[in-house]
Amino acid sequence: EETVSVRIDVDHPEPRTTALVIALRRIVEAGPDLRRAVDAAQGLERQLAGLLLAARTAGGRLRMALLGRAGRESALAAVTELRTLVADAVSKGVPMLLTQASTDLLRESSSDAGAWVDFELRSAEYYSQLAEIAGSAPDVEASEGFLPAEVAERVHAQGLDDTHRRVSLRGYQSFGARFALAQRRVVLGDEMGLGKTIQAIAVLAHLAADGHRHFLVVCPASVLINWTREIGSRSTLRAVPVHGPDRLDAYAEWRERGGVAVTTFDVLHSLPDPKKAEQHPLDAPAALVVDEAHYVKNPEARRSRAVARWTKRCERVLFLTGTPMENRVEEFRTLVRYLQPDLVPRIQGSDAVAGPHTFRRSVAPAYLRRNQQDVLTELPALVQVDEWEEFSAADEDAYRLAVAAGNFMAMRRAAYAHPEKSAKLQRLRELVTEAAANGLKVVVFSYFRDVLAAVQQALGDGGGGVVLGPLAGGVPAVRRQQLVDEFADTEGHAVLLCQIEAGGIGLNLQAASVVILCEPQVKPTLEHQAVARAHRMGQVRSVQVHRLLVADSVDDRLLRILE
Incomplete structure (x- = not known):
């Protein structure tokens, strides 16, 4: 149970495996709205239970007449509170949310072939739901990057709003996004293939739900289109490529309308220098994401200086790199210096020699890394x-x-x-x-x-x-x-x-x-x-x-x- 990952065999589908895939498809089809509906229903249930009990006597004149004055006032107060609670739920669209979730779950089952085809196309989402339902999550400490307890507790306390997100996160991805939000200026160093881009988009979507409008992604030119497409397909946020001959016009349009500006290391230095957020709110993005951040490990390079200028002005900064330390600890110290300079004296070469867990603990406030074997049970x-x-x-x-x-x-x-x-x-x-x-x-x-x-x-x-x-x-x-x-x-x-x-x-x-x-x-x-x-x-x-x-x-x- 603890060491074997469940694998759904596409080549040899048995009737009960097919039944499992069909059942999972209903949940996958319902998408993130299903989780929102369940959370909303549970929240309302907690609030309504006591109020309904207190207000029950107000449902009949005889019962009200038999109550004393204090009892009548208590019942009427509960009715008033119920009315306010229901009105608030209606204004937030909860009835429609619950109706849609019910419709999704009660929809007629798809054909066997249709379910299997969908599973092959979206196996990651099926495995993610299966892990959540079956409780077959990986080792918690490993999936949380062996962070010290005090940092992990802070991350667990951090909420993650999915209003503007179009995709479900696996458990370790949700933790990574909340780590970036809770710690504000960090390096996400997950091994390649674990979805660093998705975690970054989840951070931006959460901040957008909080009312922020401007975000900036800096990446190599080779992945600029990838970022633009991923933002559009996995969130409701608007991607604005700031690249090519019209880059300054695109930048000006982004400042005026908001969205996620996606630019390259080579273009960043040519953009107007950002001002402090309190002076010019439109100049300082709510979050700066730097993809392939190992590109700026040389502090003397022009692109590194440009990134440094922006990191000083942005309150939240997320560096993404699967190779934060290619040769020497000093390279890693350089990346952390952009984000949390006070942490740099604590990062010693001796920590790296002492082993990965010791090193991770010493840099925990600014660094999270998971390897594939750490989270394999959640991976397709x-x-x-x-x-x-x-x-x-x-x-x-x-x-x-x-x-x-x-x-x-x-x-x-x-x-x-x-x-x-x-x-x-x-x-x-x-x-x-x-x-x-x-x-x-x-x-x-x-x-x-x-x-x-x-x-x-x-x-x-x-x-x-x-x-x-x-x-x-x-x-x-x-x-x-x-x-x-x-x-x-x-x-x-x-x-x-x-x-x-x-x-x-x-x-x-x-x-x-x-x-x-x-x-x-x-x-x-x-x-x-x-x-x-x-x-x-x-x-x-x-x-x-x-x-x-x-x-x-x-x-x-x-x-x-x-x-």
């Missing part, structure tokens, strides 16, 4: 992430030429035509770097040999550790297995390059826990088979699948057709 077996990019200028030129020539295959790989300027390759390098920092093995799939050659060159130039392959159609079966064995036997991080038609069939790649797909496939079975090579029986870690995509391109169109 497969985490899929669409990595949306924008064409670089060189990419776009190559793409336009391919479109003009009517060359479909050239369109699909245009994003790699100029490797040194490729937006997709830049993001791929970032993903591999983060995987390397966490000791994870990576498999990179593409349909095209020349794309794999570009990837091989890009990773070789960046010193990305052991890069094997490409494992392609022309490679003999014995050599293929040798490559796979070498990949599995390499200690720690390694990268295996595979042509998807060759690597997607007949090989066991379960040593990998990160899969990168360089482009969407015309036949979805190709993609499924490739992912299944890593995500299979015996895989002890959850598998992360990153699909590299370019907005407003053939990638976008292919996804819509496949959907």
Whole structure:
């Protein structure tokens, strides 16, 4: 019960497993509104119980007549309080909330096939609900980052408003968002694949419900579109990209109308310096989120100085990074210096030598990290992430030429035509770097040999550790297995390059826990088979699948057709 994670087997559905999936689907479909309805109902029940008992005698004249004066006054006071309570609930839309929740729960069950398809698309939400209902949460201390009791208690006392959020959080994600709110200026250092972006959006949504209107996200250019899409799909907040030639107009519009401004490290320094909140409320965002915060570990760099200016002016700051300390404790001290300078003298190299738990306790007021194994019982077996990019200028030129020539295959790989300027390759390098920092093995799939050659060159130039392959159609079966064995036997991080038609069939790649797909496939079975090579029986870690995509391109169109 304590050590085995429940896994719902899609390939061998039994009647009772199907019944479980159908039952979970009702709760998943109801969404966050169901939790709000239950909380509202329980709150009203607590308030109404005593009042209804006290007001009951006011329901009949005879009973009122038999009461003494004090009893009548008490009953009438209870009636008045009841009327106020009900009116308040009506004004807050509670009747509609309860009606909608009841409708969602009483809706006729979906077909078996429909429930299973939905489970495959949204398995994370199903597993999250199952963990909550069954009480199969992971070790609490581990999922809370081994924080000292006094910090954990402060976080537990922090509320989290989900009015502007469109997605349910897993238990550890809710804790992470509340940690950021309670501690105000922190580093969230969760391992890759645990949803740092979702936790940051939950923080912004909570602050928006509290009346705040302006928020700022700073990130590498390679994930700017991802942030814009995630904010739009997972919250009701308005994302405003502050990037490109119209960035100053977008910035001015954000200051006037509010929302979440999303900008890059390179653009941040060119934006007007923020003023203190009490002097110019529109200049200082309610919260500043810095993604891939290890980019500012060098305090002398221009982007670091720009981030430092903004962090001084913002009351709440959230740094996101899966690699807060790549080489030396001093790098971590630099990040904390932006947030809580008073804490820096407490962070000593000797703490890191003493072990991760000792180090975490010493930096607890400003740092939270969970690893996959800490929260595995709440994680689905497969985490899929669409990595949306924008064409670089060189990419776009190559793409336009391919479109003009009517060359479909050239369109699909245009994003790699100029490797040194490729937006997709830049993001791929970032993903591999983060995987390397966490000791994870990576498999990179593409349909095209020349794309794999570009990837091989890009990773070789960046010193990305052991890069094997490409494992392609022309490679003999014995050599293929040798490559796979070498990949599995390499200690720690390694990268295996595979042509998807060759690597997607007949090989066991379960040593990998990160899969990168360089482009969407015309036949979805190709993609499924490739992912299944890593995500299979015996895989002890959850598998992360990153699909590299370019907005407003053939990638976008292919996804819509496949959907």
